[in-house]
Amino acid sequence: MATEAAVPAHERVGAATGPVTVVLHGGGPGCRAASDFAAVLALRPERSWLLVDLPGYGGSAAPGAGPRVEVAARALLGLLDGLGLDRIDVLAQSYGGLVALHVAAAASERIRRMVLVGCVPTPAPGGVPGLPVDTGLGARLRADYSGDGRPDRDRMRALMAQAEWHDGTAVPETLVEARFRADRSAAGVEGALEDLGEHLAAVAAPVHLVWGRHDPFAGPAYATALADALPRADLTVLAATAHHPQSERPDTVAALVDAHLGS
Template structure:
């Protein structure tokens, strides 16, 4: 665990594992770097992986100030600067994919290749989750909400054979105010006008059965980003990268390997 301090004075924790070309892994909303624990080793054959705890999570500072996906992207740049990494591949899932959109659009010379997983362009063009899904996540009983989130993340068959612990349900130590700040940052994301300016080779990945971040967002992103590839994983829900890691990790690695070094 290492730390750097951003230009606005926030201390950000980051983690580096493995050796080789750097791959930045960006987690979902209100989650810390443990989001990637189940699959991180898949990328270490010839790559190092870099994660961070977003402000408000993990071992990073938790200021009670407005957050945004653009600010989270600036925090990633601060970590890359601290490490002396000029260019990296970036793989963002869920809200991490929203952060990755800002990285690739606003800092094109820092992103060699881009993978956007189970994410959305946001704004008026993004496809929002259905009202019944929203209601399931706003139940008064915490155990019911947790079960609803599990069902949106994983298939019943996977849950029956994987009793946990689950690393994708949020950082349990987050203060309530930071959870609200993360929710606002994700909800206010709108990168539609930025997407045509993304120049990094891009792969869009999504589970066909994702209701948390509806699968219809995937072709929107792929059609909006010049030259982007689209891959839908049949039967996968939001946490496709974990339940379908035997498909998703090789898919991502193969894509990154095909991108020429420049």
Template sequence: MDGTDTAPVRQTVATRAYAPWPVTDDAGRWSLTVTTVATAVGRVVVHHRAGPDPVLLLHGVAGSWTTWTPFLAATDGLGARGLVLVDLPGWGSSPAPGTPFTVDDGARVLVAVLDALGLPSVDVVGHSMGAFVGLHLAVVAPRRVRSLGLVSGTTTATARASRHPWRALRTLPAFTLLRAGLLVTGSAAHGLLRGIARTGLLPLVAAPVFAHVRRLDRSVLAAFVDEFRPALFTAAARAAAGYDVDRWRSVRCPVAAVLGRDDVFARTSDLDDLRRLLPGVRSAVLDDCGHFAHVERPVAVAAFLTATAD
């Protein structure tokens, strides 16, 4: 994940079994220690393991450190490498921040975590919103990021949709309608989602997010419900709307981006945009895959990210 070959490549990756592993909160399986780190934004919970060439895994919206466990299963926990999995403020076990979370907050939190763990630099892999935050970290703290892996990254299309929601009804209808619905329902949205889960209709609601929602292990949808935070989703969309993606042109580390062809929150056109901003980016499209590529196609994601390191 820290290769030096920067030739732009786009490919379609063959995938294996769909969503072959459950989501689990068994930190002991990967010898992870749990630490709470105080940051300027608030306390954050970090699952980590010492080792060479550490990898920082960043979850997205409706995620936490546990969302990465199918990917860890696919990579045998990345072998002997160090691991850092952060629950960003308000997500997972980390308390909600006192003010709306911003991309700058995300970068400050990550720098504080790396400082607390004594890590000068890491390979960063981010999913969805985590990819956005990872890109920003590479902009503002470039020496801390050896390489970037963007998994189902919500990047340029999401930024445009957040700025111009009516236009986005054509380009990103699922994202736009979800955001509008959350603005209407507000804090009641989480309770509504839990109620839908109890009635057995959750697969119908979650179907746009996953390519094959009924083939998912029950743990995946349970984590999706548990980690969905409406106010934080809205804050993340607001932060994306105000962000100048041209700042990503300053990123100099190797970047690899992979997403699903059936993703309703990230588009394959995002990869074209990223190549214009980051000419050396490697990219791949996973067939038969939705927005949670590291859960739906963890073997293919791992194979692609590993290949870019060769």
């Protein structure tokens, strides 16, 4: 895989030394690793984290021409090359998980272990038909939020309450504000994502899937099929949780990161 794509914005937090865990955010409006995973990062300051804004998000340039996930994967590899990071761990959510899986399949030597949260890389992992997956939900959420060109904080709060949190009344106003301020709906990140089904068998890294039982994008049956389709995967399903367990259940997610990536 070539690495000529623009290097994405990034920052290092936590410990200055030790194994590096790359954090990749989801694909919703205003998503960033720094805000989406803020609660987990605060619980584990002793880890060495590399927070990455994927193309079209946060401080990163809009994505270049080409398949969206592949372009983001090239950008991530370019960043790792520039920082001299030959082998990393990954903590990623949703869209960020697709990017991580693409890198893991194409350059398996670069990724040691991954924790992927609510990641839907293909409609039918392992060819299993009829799984509970809503491939059009992301587009509908974006349309409700900014389809008329008038996004606001109330719409951002409604999006997060509808899809990302099981208890929509518990969404912190600070997180709503961070997401709204970081929103770049005009950056050209909309559009269909690649189907990565044919790449799953090439993912050699051990993967731990973390899933909200009430994730509206895909249910636990989908998560089970995805775990079976990956060569080395385990699955944890969290009750009373939706698409963003890292925000809704940060203590549990941090513990799972420690268990899978090492403390």
